[in-house]
Amino acid sequence: MALIWKIMSVLNIVLVVLLSKKITVVATHSQWSNEKKYNVQTSEDLVTDLPGQPNVEFQHYAGYVTVNEKNGRALFYWFYEAWTLPHEKPLVLWLNGGPGCSSVGYGATQEIGPFLVSTDGKGLRLNPYSWNREANMLFLESPVGVGFSYSNTTSDYDNLGDDLTANDAYVFLHNWFLKFPSYRNRTFYIAGESYAGKYVPELAGLIQDKNKDPSMFINLKGILxxxxxxxxAEDWKGMIDYAWSHAVVSDETHKTIRESCDFNSNNIWSNDDCSQGVDEVLRQYKEIDMYSLYTSVCIPNSAYTENKGMQYVFKKSSSMMMPRIMGGYDPCLDDYAKSYYNILEVQKALHVGDGHQLKNWSICNVDIFDGWAQTKASVIPIYKKLIAAKLRIWVYSGDTDGRVPVLSTRYSLSSLGLPIIRAWRPWYHQKQVAGWLQEYRGLSFATFRGAGHAVPIFKPSESLAFFASFLLGESPSSQR
Incomplete structure (x- = not known):
């Protein structure tokens, strides 16, 4: 009898420990949503019959994650496991900007994903320089209204802005980890380009703040x-100086803007000389691809009837919003993506449709820009916070981009006043100068020689090598 009581006592202790652990886990995620709802089999999001997909050995997943149950807000993601050893490699979230442009349409299938859309818009081809060769890659269409992401509450689309985007992305991550629990404590990085230059630091700053609660911890190590x-203000100044220094506008136009525009002012467009000068810059940029000064534009024809490759969305307001231009290099890549993602079988394979009713997918949603309610004029204060937290911060610039040119980034980073620890020098890839590099205390900055706005499209091999260096925390090669 004594032996039985001892056995029962031990079993009771084990049961109490197990229950307490279970309660702790449930409590950890209780503020996000009911865990049972997200306790789904990952296989439900496994992509298996994607039209035109090349054969690969890694798995990939796509689907929705709800970020606000009350309003019915859900974000679409596409996740590619690393090409090899996915359990050993870090997790990287990639964001495109706009605001309103798709990370699936750009990042995943034009730049750094394993599958690139073919030129007939009906299939995919393998990308030998995919970043999932070095990491597990997670692409997010954010905020709602972008790509396949949506809200059932119409007013959500009237309240879009930087803060809502960061908060929804943060909730997305925690709920995504419920789907993929093995990645919860994985080394994590956030990367992105263009307007994601605001998304990424804002999300990183939010994670840093929330990590003060151990139950909400995300193992963020850096941003790219x-x-x-x-x-x-510095972005505008850099754009104007770059246009002039690359012979896009005249000396007279440049002089007028420099003398009449105060880009730090909230009333900048009340100055007629300034406004007319900037209009002239944008008028000249309509003649070429602002994202890539030295490549061709997509000429309208039967395969490209809408000519959205050079669509300007420009809004002069006190919010200091920059002009948005939809386009990029092939120069018709955007159209191929639009064709592919509007195929019923593709949407069904990605778990966004039933194969019967087509959802209208666009690579950029211009309406989001029109309704963008809130933006931060500068994320430099967030940079300072992240540098103080000793996160790895690397910034790079394609040097033929006129949209957010290398001068804009150099002006902005200069305002940080960081000490230089390794001076300006070339970095090399396959014995050629890939660009130039300068390392500051707390931040590294590199250029890509001959690359436009979406650097990996122009320099895929160099970009993959640079990404690998970033993950290792090792400087790109400084020798041929």
Whole structure:
């Protein structure tokens, strides 16, 4: 009898420990949503019959994650496990900007994903320089209204802005970890380009703040930013100086803008000389691809009837919003993506449709820009916070981009006043100069020689090598 009581006592202790652990886990995620709802089999999101997909050995997943149950807000993601050893490699979240442009349409299938959309818009081809060769890659269409992401509450689309985007992305991550629990404590990085130059630091700053609660911990180690919008005033100044220094506008136009425009002012467009000067810059940029000064534009024809490759969305307001231009290099890549993602079988394979009713997918949603309610004029204060937290911060610029040119980024980073620890020098890839590099205390900055706005499209091999260096925390090669 004594032996039985001892056995029962031990079993009771084990049961109490197990229950307490279970309660702790449930409590950890209780503020996000009911865990049972997200306790789904990952296989439900496994992509298996994607039209035109090349054969690969790694798995990939796509689907929705709800970020606000009351309003019915849900964000679409596409996740690619690393090409090899996914359990050993870090997790990287990639964000495109706009605001309103798709990370699936750009990042995943034009730049750094394993599958690139073919030129007939009906299939995919393998990308030998995919970043999932070095990491597990997670692409997010954010905020709602972008790509396949949506809200059932109409008013949500009237309240979009930087803060809502960061908060929804943060909730997305925690709920995504419920789907993929093995990645919860994985080394994590955030990367992105263009207007994601604001998204990425804002999300990183939010994670840093929330990590003060151990139950909400995300193992963020650093951020990587390409041609990023950073500080509106410096971005404008850099864009104007770059246009002039690359012979896009005349000396007279440049002089007028420099003398009449105060880009730090909230009333900048009340100055007629300034406004007319900037209009002239944008008028000249309509003749070429602002994202890539030295490549061709997509000429309208039967395969490209809408000519959205050079659509300007320009809004002069006190919010200091930059002009948005939809386009990029092939120069018709955007159209191929639009064709592919509007195929019923593709949407069914990605778990966004039933194969019967087509959802209208666009690579950029211009309406989001029109309704963008809130933006930060500068994320430099967030940079300072992240540098103080000793996160790894690398910034890079394609040097033929006129949209967020290398000058804009250099002006913005200069305002940080960081000590230089390794001076300006070339970095090399396959014995050629890939660009130039300068390392500051707390931040590294590199250029890509001959690359436009979306650097990996122009320099895929160099970009993959640079990404690998970033993950290792090792400087790109400084020798041929």
């Amino acid at each position: 930013l390409g041609n990023p919008e950073t500080n509106d």
